[in-house]
Amino acid sequence: MQKTDILVIGAGVAGLTFAIKMAEKRSDLRITVITKSKLGETNTKYAQGGVAAVWNHDVDNYQKHIEDTLDAGDGLCNRAIVEMVVKEGPEMVKELISWGTKFDKHDGKYDLGREGGHSENRILHYKDLTGWEIQRALLARAQEYSNIHLYEEIYAIDLITQHHLGYSVTRVTPDITVYGAYILDKSKDEIDKILARVTILATGGAGQVYRNTTNPTIATGDGMAMVYRAKGRLENMEFVQFHPTALFNPGRENPDFLVSEAVRGEGGILKTRDGKEFMQKYDDRRSLAPRDIVARAIDNEMKIRGDDYVLLDCRHLDKDAFIAHFPTIYNECLSIGIDPMVKMIPVVPACHYMCGGIKVDEFGRTSILNLFAAGECTCSGLHGANRLASNSLLEGLVYGDRIAKVVLNEIDMVPFKEGIPNWNAEGTTEPKEMVLITQSWKELKEIMSSYVGIVRNNVRLKRALEHPLLTSKRAGSEEGSPRFIA
Ligand code: FAD
Numbered sequence: 001m002q003k004t005d006i007l008v009i010g011a012g013v014a015g016l017t018f019a020i021k022m023a024e025k026r027s028d029l030r031i032t033v034i035t036k037s038k039l040g041e042t043n044t045k046y047a048q049g050g051v052a053a054v055w056n057h058d059v060d061n062y063q064k065h066i067e068d069t070l071d072a073g074d075g076l077c078n079r080a081i082v083e084m085v086v087k088e089g090p091e092m093v094k095e096l097i098s099w100g101t102k103f104d105k106h107d108g109k110y111d112l113g114r115e116g117g118h119s120e121n122r123i124l125h126y127k128d129l130t131g132w133e134i135q136r137a138l139l140a141r142a143q144e145y146s147n148i149h150l151y152e153e154i155y156a157i158d159l160i161t162q163h164h165l166g167y168s169v170t171r172v173t174p175d176i177t178v179y180g181a182y183i184l185d186k187s188k189d190e191i192d193k194i195l196a197r198v199t200i201l202a203t204g205g206a207g208q209v210y211r212n213t214t215n216p217t218i219a220t221g222d223g224m225a226m227v228y229r230a231k232g233r234l235e236n237m238e239f240v241q242f243h244p245t246a247l248f249n250p251g252r253e254n255p256d257f258l259v260s261e262a263v264r265g266e267g268g269i270l271k272t273r274d275g276k277e278f279m280q281k282y283d284d285r286r287s288l289a290p291r292d293i294v295a296r297a298i299d300n301e302m303k304i305r306g307d308d309y310v311l312l313d314c315r316h317l318d319k320d321a322f323i324a325h326f327p328t329i330y331n332e333c334l335s336i337g338i339d340p341m342v343k344m345i346p347v348v349p350a351c352h353y354m355c356g357g358i359k360v361d362e363f364g365r366t367s368i369l370n371l372f373a374a375g376e377c378t379c380s381g382l383h384g385a386n387r388l389a390s391n392s393l394l395e396g397l398v399y400g401d402r403i404a405k406v407v408l409n410e411i412d413m414v415p416f417k418e419g420i421p422n423w424n425a426e427g428t429t430e431p432k433e434m435v436l437i438t439q440s441w442k443e444l445k446e447i448m449s450s451y452v453g454i455v456r457n458n459v460r461l462k463r464a465l466e467h468p469l470l471t472s473k474r475a476g477s478e479e480g481s482p483r484f485i486a
């Protein structure tokens with residue numbers, strides 16, 4: 001059995017920002033950060049476009065960023081949260097820079113990019129590898145603190161609550177409390193427990209429930225599922241964001257390769273396969289409208305024309321500038337025989353981001369005591385029905401910092417819980433054939449992609465709900481469930 005003052009599940013932008021901010025102030029606390037895959041294999045690593053922050057005050061201001069965020073969120077954002085994140089964001093970006101993150105500069109000033117839904121250029125970026133650079137810098141910084149312990153290949157299975165002590169816990173139990181987590185140590189193939197005074201979920205998104213997604217394979221919504229099973233609150237799970245422009249490449253293995261929205265910010269124009277612009281029919285901002293509008297427009301064009309993709313025309317852009325800003329995208333296109341300076345890039349929408357998630361307040365508190373959450377696994381109120389481009393990294397930074405402030409105040413009053421039982425596998429089955437799981441996963445992806453996609457209707461949703469795979473899972477989760485997995 002392991003004991004740690006603080007257990008952080010997830011080492012992307014949200015989890016590592018929290019750990020660093022906490023370690024800066026309390027070198028006496030043991031901070032354990034676990035990741036289910038290799039350290040650094042996160043959604044954060046794949047971020048391309050950049051981080052949105054009001055930077056050039058000559059032309060930009062908080063009000064503009066706030067209005068852009070509210071507009072993209074389609075009336076469903078929480079204004080107070082939007083104001084808070086937008087105003088606190090730039091300071092956190094400055095900290096990120098002070099921790100060693102590099103962003104591109106032009107004539108000595110940060111080169112600010114533009115993406116869909118933004119009324120100004122305010123995206124700090126490192127080529128088209130912003131997430132890779134942030135992940136690198138955060139990991140390096142975290143490793144400088146001797147009280148941050150980073151572990152890879154440790155898979156959180158379930159949150160430990162009173163339920164595991166034999167108490168009945170339901171969705172209306174008012175004081176559900178977390179005492180740590182059961183974890184699968186992949187090197188030993190054993191389920192162990194980590195006891196913690198405070199637990200932080202920073203487990204990222206769930207794009208892998210769809211067939212086509214820009215998310216890496218770690219994005220399976222584990223944090224959301226753990227909170228759901230522990231009878232905590234989730235919100236807005238129906239708001240799944242589809243990125244308009246994943247590279248159309250049927251030969252590529254999961255995940256899909258993203259063609260950053262920043263390419264449209266630099267002047268790339270969406271066209272149908274016969275070379276005609278179409279976004280003017282849908283929004284005055286054309287190819288730079290917010291993501292949900294562009295993704296629906298592409299979906300509609302593909303459906304009425306019977307096409308598998310649309311095209312992104314970059315042929316008129318400056319070649320040297322394009323290669324300097326988008327080297328990874330340029331090379332990926334070349335690898336499938338498309339020189340973006342000569343041919344238009346075939347693109348298609350793909351699942352990209354979960355706007356909903358674990359319900360948190362302005363300090364990252366969940367509905368479960370001593371459990372906090374930050375980043376893509378949460379629903380903070382920032383994104384509403386549709387996230388504004390490049391606001392996700394910003395949210396992870398701001399919430400990582402805010403949670404650290406609260407935990408600093410509270411942790412000394414939180415004791416460890418004694419008497420936690422070992423994992424009880426009674427009632428569970430051990431699949432002898434992995435293929436049964438991979439097949440279920442494939443089926444789930446098909447159901448979600450066919451019936452719960454970009455545009456939904458009652459007939460399709462009903463079909464999904466009535467699918468045998470989902471009806472059997474629902475029955476399993478309510479009644480016939482094993483004791484410690486319910
Ligand atoms: P992640 O970075 O996804 O980290 C999740 C962590 O949780 C990982 O360490 C993982 O191992 C761990 N984990 C998960 N489940 C478990 C478990 N059961 N046990 C143990 N560990 C677990 N956003 C922007 O703002 N700007 C962009 O330019 C941008 N571009 C993007 C491009 C792509 C291709 C993608 C996929 C996303 C992009 N996003 C962008 C979104 C953004 O990258 C993510 O929303 C954000 O990085 C999420 O950070 P996070 O810390 O919440 O989670």
Ligand code: SIN
Pocket residue numbers: 047048049050259260261262388389390391392
């Ligand atoms: C992109 O680069 O298009 C992704 C930006 C984001 O998800 O915010």
